[in-house]
Amino acid sequence: MPSPNHSDSGKAFGVYVHFPFCERLCPYCDFAVRVSQDPPHDSYADGVLAELAARAPRYAGRTLETIYLGGGTPGMWRPDAVARVLGAVARSFPRGARALEITCEVNPEGASPAALAGLRAAGVNRLSLGVQALAPRALAQLGRAHDPARATSAMAWARAAGFDDISLDLIYALPGAPAGELAATLAGVVALAPEHVSAYALTIEERTRFGALARRGALQPPEADAVADDFELTHATLTSAGFEHYEVSSFARLGRRSRHNASYWSGAEYLGLGVSAHSLRRLPDGRLERFASPRALQAWSRGVAALSAAPAPADPVAAPLEADALAELHELLGPRDAAFERVFLGLRTSDGVAEADLVGHTAALPDLVAAGLITRENGRVCPTPRGMLLGDALALKLG
Template identity: 40%
Template sequence: MAIKYALYFHIPFCTHRCAYCDFNTYAGHEALIPQYVEALCREIELVARSAPERLSAHTIFFGGGTPSLLTPAQFEIILKTIHDSYDLTSDLEISLEANPGTVSLDALRDLHDLGFNRISLGVQSANPVELRQLERIHDYFDVIDAVAWARRAGFDNLNLDLIFGLPEQTLHGWQSTVNLILGLHPEHLSLYALTLEHGTPFGRWSQHGLLPVPDPDAAADMYEWAGEVLETAGFEQYEISNWAKPGRQCRHNLQYWRNLPYLGFGAGAHGCAGGLRISNVLRIKTFLERIQSGGLHSNSTFPLSPATVNQTQISTRVEMQETMLTGLRLTREGVSALDFAARFGVQIQVVFGREIDELVALSLLEWAGPVLRLTKHGRLLGNQVFIRFVD
C-alpha cells in the first residue's frame, strides 16, 4: 500500500512571545513573512523533487508560532505549491492553528474557500487574570468572536486548546473555564498541563520563587475532573491530552502517534520518513539563507532539504520503541499486538514482554483483547510508562 504522508508547516512568527512559551517562534519578525512563504514553497518543491516517486499526502497542518498571521493570499500560494508537488487524497484534512486575537470573519471565509477544514484556536483560559499572566494577546471575548466567525465561515471542525495547572489556578477556576468552553460547542479539545520550561519567563520566575503553580496533585485533580465532564458532554478521550466528538479526531496528529511518516517544512520543523528522523535549522534568517542558496547546501537525498541540520538513522529497535512511546499515548487505540507483529515481523511480547508484564502488574497498562493501552491510572503517570520502553 502506498505511503500516505502527513505534511507539517511551521510558521515561526508571533506578535508577542507568551511568558510560558518555549516553541520555536519569534516576535517582531513579521516583515520576513513574504520571504518565508517563498522559502517554504521552494522547500516543498525541493523535497518533492528528491523523493524517488511522487508522494501522496492526506493531511496538511500549519502550526506555529501563529500561522494566522499569514494572509489567505499567502496560504493560497503555499497550497498551490503543495498541490503541484504532491498527490493529495480526496479526504484531505487541512488544519490551521490560529490565535483568537489574529482572525477575522473575512480571512476565515477565504481560508475555508481555499480548502481549510479544521481550525485549532489557542484559547488557554477563559479567565482574564490567567490570560494576562500567560501574556496572551487575546481575551475571552476574542475567543467568542473567533468561534462565531469560524462557524459562519463554514468550519464544522473546531479544536480549542486549554492549559491547566496555571499559577494560582484553583479547581473551581479551571471548572469555570471548561464550562464556558463547552458552551462554545467545539468538536475537539486539547488540554495541556502547564510545564515550566527552562529559559522562559515562567521558568525563571518559578526558579526564583516568584510564580506559585499548583502542585501536581491539584493538576491531576483538574485533569481527572475535566475527563469526566468531557465524557458526559459526549467527547471521547483518544489521547492523553486530546478529546474529540466521534469521528473528529485530529488525523494529522494521529499520524505522529501511530508513528507513521511525516514531513516537516520551515524553520525548526521536524520530519520522520525514509528511515530518518530529521529537523531543520531553528532561526528564520538562517532558514531563509539555506533555502535561498539551496544549490550550495542542496541535499538530494529524500527527505532532507537544504535547511536540514540534524538527521538520525532510525534502527528497527528504535522504531519499535517509538511505536510504543507514541502509540501508548492513544488511550483507546493503544498499540495493537497484531499491528505490531505485522509491522515488525515479531511478536510484541518477544520484544517488550518483561516491560509489559511489569507495567500490567502495576496497573499502569492493560490488555483489551490484542490491544495494549494505558489504564486510567496510567494516563496520569504516562512518563513512568514510556520511560520503560527506552534503552
C-alpha cells in the same frame, strides 16, 4: 485548490508548515517564534516553496493526507500567501481517496470575520483556536491578548466562515489557579461545542519568562498532584460531555480526531517545512530518518538557498540526508530504536500498541493491569486515562 491527483497507493503522510511569527511573546512559550506586527508574508512563502521543491523528491511515492499550518501564529499569514503554499504542497504529492485535512492555528485576538473567511477560501478546512482558558485571571497570567468574550466571538465567526471542524486549545495546571477556575473554563468550552479539544498541562521551560520567574522563586511550578487532579477533571468533564479521550492531550467528538496528529502517534512519516520544522522518513532499508531545520530565521533562509543550489541526490528516496545544507538536526534510528518509538507513541493513545510489538517486554503487563494503568484486549495493550498520564514511564517498562 488544484484538482486532486487521486491515488490509493503509497504510504500516507502529512506535511507540517511552521510560521514562526507572533504579534507578542507569551511568557511560557518555547517555540521558535519572532515577534513581528508585519511578518514577511511573501518572502517566507517563497522560502517554504523552495524548501518544498528540494524536499519533495525525498517523499516520492507517498500519499498526502493532511497539511498542518502551525507556529507561531499562522493565522497572521496573508490568505493569498497561505493559498500559494497549500496549492503547491497539494500539487507536489498524490492524494488519498479522502479529502485533505488542512488545519491552521489561529489566535482569538487575530481572528476576524474577514480573516477567517480568507483562510477558508485559501483551502483551510480545520481550525485550531488558541483559547487556552476562559477565565480573565488565567488569560492575564498566560499573557494572552484576548478575553473570554473574544474567544466566544472567534468561535462564532469561524462557524459563520464555514468551518465545521474546530479544535480548541486549553492549558491547565496554572500556578495559583483558584478552585473552580478550570471547571468553569471546561464548562465554557463544552458550551462552545467544538469538534475537538487539545488540553495541555502548563510546562515551565528554562528559556522562557516563566522559566526566569521560577528560577527566582517568583513562580511556583505546578505540583505533580495538581497536574494529575486537573488532568482527571479535564478527562471527566469532556468525556461526560461526549468527547472521546483518544490521546493524553486530545479529545474528539466521534469521527473528529485530528488526522494529522493521529498520524504522528501511529508512526506515519511527515515532512516539516519552515523554520525549526521536524521531519520523519522511513528509508527503504527500514531505518527511520529524523531531521529538523534551524530555529533561527536567517539560518533557515541560508540553508534553503544552499539546498536549492545543491545538486539533487542520485537516489533521493533511498539516500539519507548526509551532509545536508538545511538539516540542523539529523539522526538515523535502527530497528530497535524505531520499535521503542512505536511503543512510546502508541502508549500516548487510547488505541495503545499491539501486544506483538512488546516482544520481550511483557513480564510487567499483569502488574500494570492490576495497578489500573493498562488494559489488555484483542491483542492490544491500551493505557487507561491514568496510564496515559504516566505514558513515558509506561513506555520505559514496556518498550
